[in-house]
Amino acid sequence: MSPKELPAHMQRGHQTRERVMAQAVEIARSEGLEALTIGRVAALNDITKAGLLGHFPSKIELQLATVEAGREAFFTAVVLPALQAPAGAHRLGVLLRGWIDHVANKPGGCFFASIAAEFDAKPGVVRDRIADLMREWLGALERMLEGARNQGDLQEAADARLLAFELHGIELSMNLRTQLLGEAAAAAMAAQAMRDCVEAQATRKGKFALARGWETA
Amino acid sequence: MSPKELPAHMQRGHQTRERVMAQAVEIARSEGLEALTIGRVAALNDITKAGLLGHFPSKIELQLATVEAGREAFFTAVVLPALQAPAGAHRLGVLLRGWIDHVANKPGGCFFASIAAEFDAKPGVVRDRIADLMREWLGALERMLEGARNQGDLQEAADARLLAFELHGIELSMNLRTQLLGEAAAAAMAAQAMRDCVEAQATRKGKFALARGWETA
Numbered sequence: 001m002s003p004k005e006l007p008a009h010m011q012r013g014h015q016t017r018e019r020v021m022a023q024a025v026e027i028a029r030s031e032g033l034e035a036l037t038i039g040r041v042a043a044l045n046d047i048t049k050a051g052l053l054g055h056f057p058s059k060i061e062l063q064l065a066t067v068e069a070g071r072e073a074f075f076t077a078v079v080l081p082a083l084q085a086p087a088g089a090h091r092l093g094v095l096l097r098g099w100i101d102h103v104a105n106k107p108g109g110c111f112f113a114s115i116a117a118e119f120d121a122k123p124g125v126v127r128d129r130i131a132d133l134m135r136e137w138l139g140a141l142e143r144m145l146e147g148a149r150n151q152g153d154l155q156e157a158a159d160a161r162l163l164a165f166e167l168h169g170i171e172l173s174m175n176l177r178t179q180l181l182g183e184a185a186a187a188a189m190a191a192q193a194m195r196d197c198v199e200a201q202a203t204r205k206g207k208f209a210l211a212r213g214w215e216t217a
Numbered sequence: 218m219s220p221k222e223l224p225a226h227m228q229r230g231h232q233t234r235e236r237v238m239a240q241a242v243e244i245a246r247s248e249g250l251e252a253l254t255i256g257r258v259a260a261l262n263d264i265t266k267a268g269l270l271g272h273f274p275s276k277i278e279l280q281l282a283t284v285e286a287g288r289e290a291f292f293t294a295v296v297l298p299a300l301q302a303p304a305g306a307h308r309l310g311v312l313l314r315g316w317i318d319h320v321a322n323k324p325g326g327c328f329f330a331s332i333a334a335e336f337d338a339k340p341g342v343v344r345d346r347i348a349d350l351m352r353e354w355l356g357a358l359e360r361m362l363e364g365a366r367n368q369g370d371l372q373e374a375a376d377a378r379l380l381a382f383e384l385h386g387i388e389l390s391m392n393l394r395t396q397l398l399g400e401a402a403a404a405a406m407a408a409q410a411m412r413d414c415v416e417a418q419a420t421r422k423g424k425f426a427l428a429r430g431w432e433t434a
Binding site: 030032108116121127131165169172176177180181189200 | 330347
């Protein structure tokens with residue numbers, strides 16, 4: 001049942017939850033998941049603590065829900081448009097360009113880089129979930145690189161795992177330079193570095209497809 | 218005047234400070250600079266809060282001193298051995314290999330990646346100092362790349378700024394995979410990615426010098 005078919009009071013509950021989640025993601029992006037206290041999030045949304053606890057019985061549940069909301073926002077903005085593009089290097093171009101745009105234009109930058117650094121030394125369910133989603137994303141990136149290789153857009157010798165490692169690094173480098181150093185040129189440098197990195201492993205046909213995907217993203 | 222020439226009571230003060238700083242760096246590496254409260258650091262070192270406040274009159278001064286201690290540890294472990302090696306791609310090999318070893322073998326990983334993510338959205342003197350040191354390091358890396366190019370170890374068209382951007386990204390990617398995902402292979406992948414990255418821009422002579430520096434590091 002989609003939210004539109006819910007009775008009015010449940011629709012309001014759904015809308016409240018969506019609004020709380022969108023805001024929680026923005027807070028966590030800049031300040032981290034530990035900044036999400038029940039009291040603060042309730043006050044920001046003009047609801048009572050008891051009301052918020054009805055949605056999220058504990059801080060950990062609020063943090064976990066925020067991690068899922070961040071994943072969903074990333075999927076919608078970056079992964080979905082790529083899946084709708086032709087497979088191969090074209091899709092890869094859409095994905096990489098979308099990834100840069102999504103991260104570079106956000107105050108606070110990369111949600112997952114921020115919460116990964118925050119939780120990497122804090123064992124528990126929140127850290128485990130962040131690690132699972134990071135593996136999921138790096139796996140998806142590797143599979144898209146393998147797909148591009150399998151259809152002859154990347155050279156047979158291309159190492160999808162190493163390429164994903166490098167592309168992720170370029171994104172992290174861009175994020176640090178944007179957020180900490182305020183370098184306006186970081187997104188353009190990341191775009192050049194990512195394209196250089198893929199083109200070095202691409203076939204002639206793959207280079208054209210990458211450029212088409214990049215430009216139509 | 219070196220610490221050895223100080224009177225005994227001042228030598229003890231110097232040793233206390235060194236011990237406190239080394240421990241503060243390790244705490245910040247895993248938990249961040251905000252975990253450095255005067256009370257906790259005093260208790261860990263078995264000294265009174267008043268005694269610690271004699272060294273660091275406020276939490277911010279303790280944080281700033283910790284940032285400097287982290288810089289010094291990095292300089293000693295990574296930059297100094299490179300400066301003692303022959304200039305050019307040989308020096309670059311020593312530097313990059315030393316960088317990977319320094320970060321990969323530390324519980325908590327990269328001190329500066331950790332505190333950069335922690336402070337990038339917290340305006341103030343601590344953030345400013347972290348940003349200055351990050352610029353200093355990236356500038357030093359760029360100058361070593363330019364030095365290698367100027368003596369014919371990298372191709373004339375090599376873009377030192379973009380290469381530094383990529384190498385830093387590889388280090389960040391390694392750090393995230395090691396710390397969050399526990400990937401034991403991350404250091405070896407970073408080594409391969411860094412060497413690929415530099416070799417793609419190196420001359421024949423530069424490739425040999427890079428390999429020599431890498432192996433003797």
